Amino acid sequence: MSEFDDLRADGTDLNGLRAAVRAFLAADRETFGWTPAVDCWLSSWDTDFSIRLADAGFIGLTIPVEYGGRAPADGTGYLHRYVVTEELLAHGAPVGAHWIADRQVAPGLLAYGTEDQRRRLLPQIAAGRLYSAIGMSEHGAGSDLAAVQTRATRDGDGWLLNGTKVWTSGAHLAHQIVVLARTSPLDTAHRHAGFSQFIVPTDRPGITMSPIVLMNGEHHFNEVQFDDVRLTDGDLLGELGSGWHQVTSELGFERSGPERFLSTATLLMDVVSTLGRADVDDRTAAAVGDLMGRMVSLRQLSIAVARALTSGEDANTRAAMVKDLGTRFEQDSVELAADLVDGVGGADGERLRALLAVARVHSPLFTLRGGTNEVLRGIVARGTKAAT
Structure with a gap:
């Protein structure tokens, strides 16, 4: 492959996929009447659309077939998802419901999740029926995530989660929040150590959500308070203490x-x-x-x-x-x-x-x-x- 080819997202299979997505979007918009939106991956939340998109085969393109996904056998799932993503954004489709789960939670589960977590969550993501938020930023710990104060402390055979997350997109509509929390005391010489990630169902007792409303009245962001939210070892994503490495890896999917x-x-x-x-x-x-x-x-x-x-x-x-x-x-x-x-x-x-x-x-x-x-x-x- 030449350097020029490395900068292209076409070819017989990708062009066919692009044409199929365009045909689906044209027919779906005509039938269901959604309006193209600016910043649609944040502003447009339509659970029925996400299910229809999944039924058409356009979600779960990085998830292996054994977990209910549609990842190509040759490992080119990220390129296929890229093509689909371009078309969805260019058409302003209402993709907010499934977006975060498909974009970064699924790769995180594949890289770090337990087999039980994968079997339980990945098929729902591929079906466009699991909606997830990401709990990273806090007051005083936005750009500097190493300053995160949310803590998960051992309590018997489980954990108690306490703290506050802010700017949590879609948390009020999501089934779960993937939370970055400190699980061991701060080591000032190694500020990035001692973090872990937890998959926190939003229906757990002790979770309080407060809306953060934009100037035009739109509600996408939230402040989320965790007060003695009880977690199990089964809610831990990846290895204890490896949260920083996991988060920075996931941010590659979010940023690129x-x-x-x-x-x-x-x-x-x-x-x-x-x-x-x-x-x-x-x-x-x-x-x-x-x-x-x-x-x-x-x-x-x-x-x-x-x-x-x-x-x-x-x-x-x-x-x-x-x-x-x-x-x-x-x-x-x-x-x-x-x-x-x-x-x-x-x-x-x-x-x-x-x-x-x-x-x-x-x-x-x-x-x-x-x-x-x-x-x-x-x-x-x-x-x-x-x-x-």
Whole structure:
């Protein structure tokens, strides 16, 4: 495979898959009438859509068949999922319900879960029927996850979980939260040691959720309080004390996908399509061309990460680059779209300004979720230094 081929997501099987996803989305939208949304992987939660998508074979593409998934036998599941993800985001489909479970919980279970956890949870994820949240950030421990204060302490043959998580996307609708907690005392010389992960069902006694509402009234985020929530050893994900390694590995999946530069794709494609039906000046054409050029470059980098994950390589540094560059691109794209939409009137202008209003509210989130860009640049710097 040439260096150029490594940056492509096509070929006979992938092109066929892309065509099948497009056909499904067109038919599903016509039948069920959902509206394409900006930042759809956060803003659009439709459990029935997730089930239909799974029934069509487009969820669980990294999950082996033995666990109810549809991972190709040749190990190219991440590339197949990449193609599906691109199409879902470009069409603004309502994918929020299954997104986190399919994107990062499933790989985490495959890498670190017990056989019982895999048999119990992976088939539900592949069926689009398990909805999961991730409990990492806290007050005072957002970018610096090593400052996490949530604790799981031994209590007989189980654990008691206490602490607070914040900015927990979809927790109020999820079946479970994968929580990062300290399980041994802080060692100031090794701040990243002593963490573990737990799969915490949201119906356990002692869990209190408080909504964090966006300025436009949307509710996606939550503050989650854990007060003596009883856990068992069966709720532990992976090895005791290996939580930091597990979390940083999972963040590679969260940071590297096309959702890091296609959250505004619905708006951008609509703007470009609308402008294409009108006469535009050279300045506007150049601005659009620059934006599309940046998008293509980011796509190639993201595809390279998907290929690395397919090969089982460590892609954390490149994933951090995708997230840093991609989310800054998304914020820039909102401002450019605002300038371009300014002169559009009629029904087109009304539709575009409605999409723009949502994009403006979500824009500050782009560079925060999944790790702030300042932290990501540190990861890139350390990774680059280690490689030289």
